[in-house]
Amino acid sequence: MYIFDYNQPAIKRIGIGIFFIILLTGTLQCSNPTFSVIGTLQLRLTSQSVPQEHVRSVFLTISRVSARSEGALSFEFSNTAPRISDLFELQNGITKNLDLLTLPENQYDAIRLTISDVKIELTNGRQFITVFPDSQNVEIILTPLNPITVRSKRLSDVVIDFDLLRSLQAMGDISHVNSITGYHFDPKARIVDLTTVGQITGLVKHDNGTPSIVSDDVSVKNHPITVVQPGQEDSVSVFSSREGEYTMFFMPAGSYTMLVSPTDSTRAWSVDDVVVTTANLTRQDVTSSRQ
Structure with a gap:
């Protein structure tokens, strides 16, 4: 610890004080690396083409998006604003921005989606709506082939691809749209790094x-x-x-x-x-x- 000698000239004491302020500022910046190592992870939605001849729309409400850094035991980063998407509009290579996560520079080995409800609209106008209570929200954890790298001040881009063929199972007589009595929804999806x-x-x-x-x-x-x-x-x-x-x-x-x-x-x-x-x-x- 440096103790000022007040018998020194005033101009010298001021110069020493400025030196210590600069030194302290630099120390504080180094102790908090988040100022310079924040990146952005962009998540897109899409779905592969399927011949669901009786279905007009599949509206999915995703209420939470969470990310887990490699080696962590839990999902540390989340966004909670609900997002509604029609998966039937997101076929043949069409994507929609789902979320932008601001994350520390790191590698991330899983993304978790929390689904609060799904609405299926048939070509004859009938609708089947399933709302999942907070205690029974459907969660799917998506793991990429390789961890997703988020770099400082850069945008990483991934797509979440829903498999509607495996996610939706019609109940009743599926030979005619009026004979369908409902749908069982079990979401299946994969996550892919768009750089590869x-x-x-x-x-x-x-x-x-x-x-x-x-x-x-x-x-x-x-x-x-x-x-x-x-x-x-x-x-x-x-x-x-x-x-x-x-x-x-x-x-x-x-x-x-x-x-x-x-x-x-x-x-x-x-x-x-x-x-x-x-x-x-x-x-x-x-x-x-x-x-």
Whole structure:
């Protein structure tokens, strides 16, 4: 501790005082690193395309978004403003901003979504609404393939992709919209770092019983295509369009196995080593054989 000698000239005492003020200010700034190591995590919503012919809208209310830093035992950072999104509007690569989390520079290994209600509107105007009480809110924890890195004064961008095919299960007779009696909602989603994604696209067709003649191949509509990475449990499924085309959006770079289920008239089909690279489009057509 420095003690001023008041017998020294005034100008010297003032200079010493200024020196200690500068030293103290620098010490305080170094002891609180949050001034310079805050970044932003942008969360987007989307959903893969599914042929829910009787459904017009799926409104999801997310009441809380939380982030967990790598190695932590709990979710330390949360935003609690409710957000309502129609997942049916967020297909074919369309995204919507869900939240912006201001976070300390770190790596984050999980995002938790708290869902307070879901409203499903059918094409005939009927609605099914499920409201979850505070004590029974539905929570899903999303873990990326690799931790999400948040850097100082920079924006990190991720997308949360809902799988409507696995999330919604209709009850009653689904052959006609008026015969549906309700829906069971069990949310399934994945989270993907947008700095590492590409796309897979192609055409689904069968060989019309003539494998050697390509010109008479027939496109197959509303047919499910699934991809999975070796060693991973999570899969991504989409359906072909009326023209037999399909696209899988927001696919992390890597190698995938593609699987196509059999139908009454076509055999199962699969292929390994469908390689996705960052910011590129991978073409993979499907040609199944007639039974």
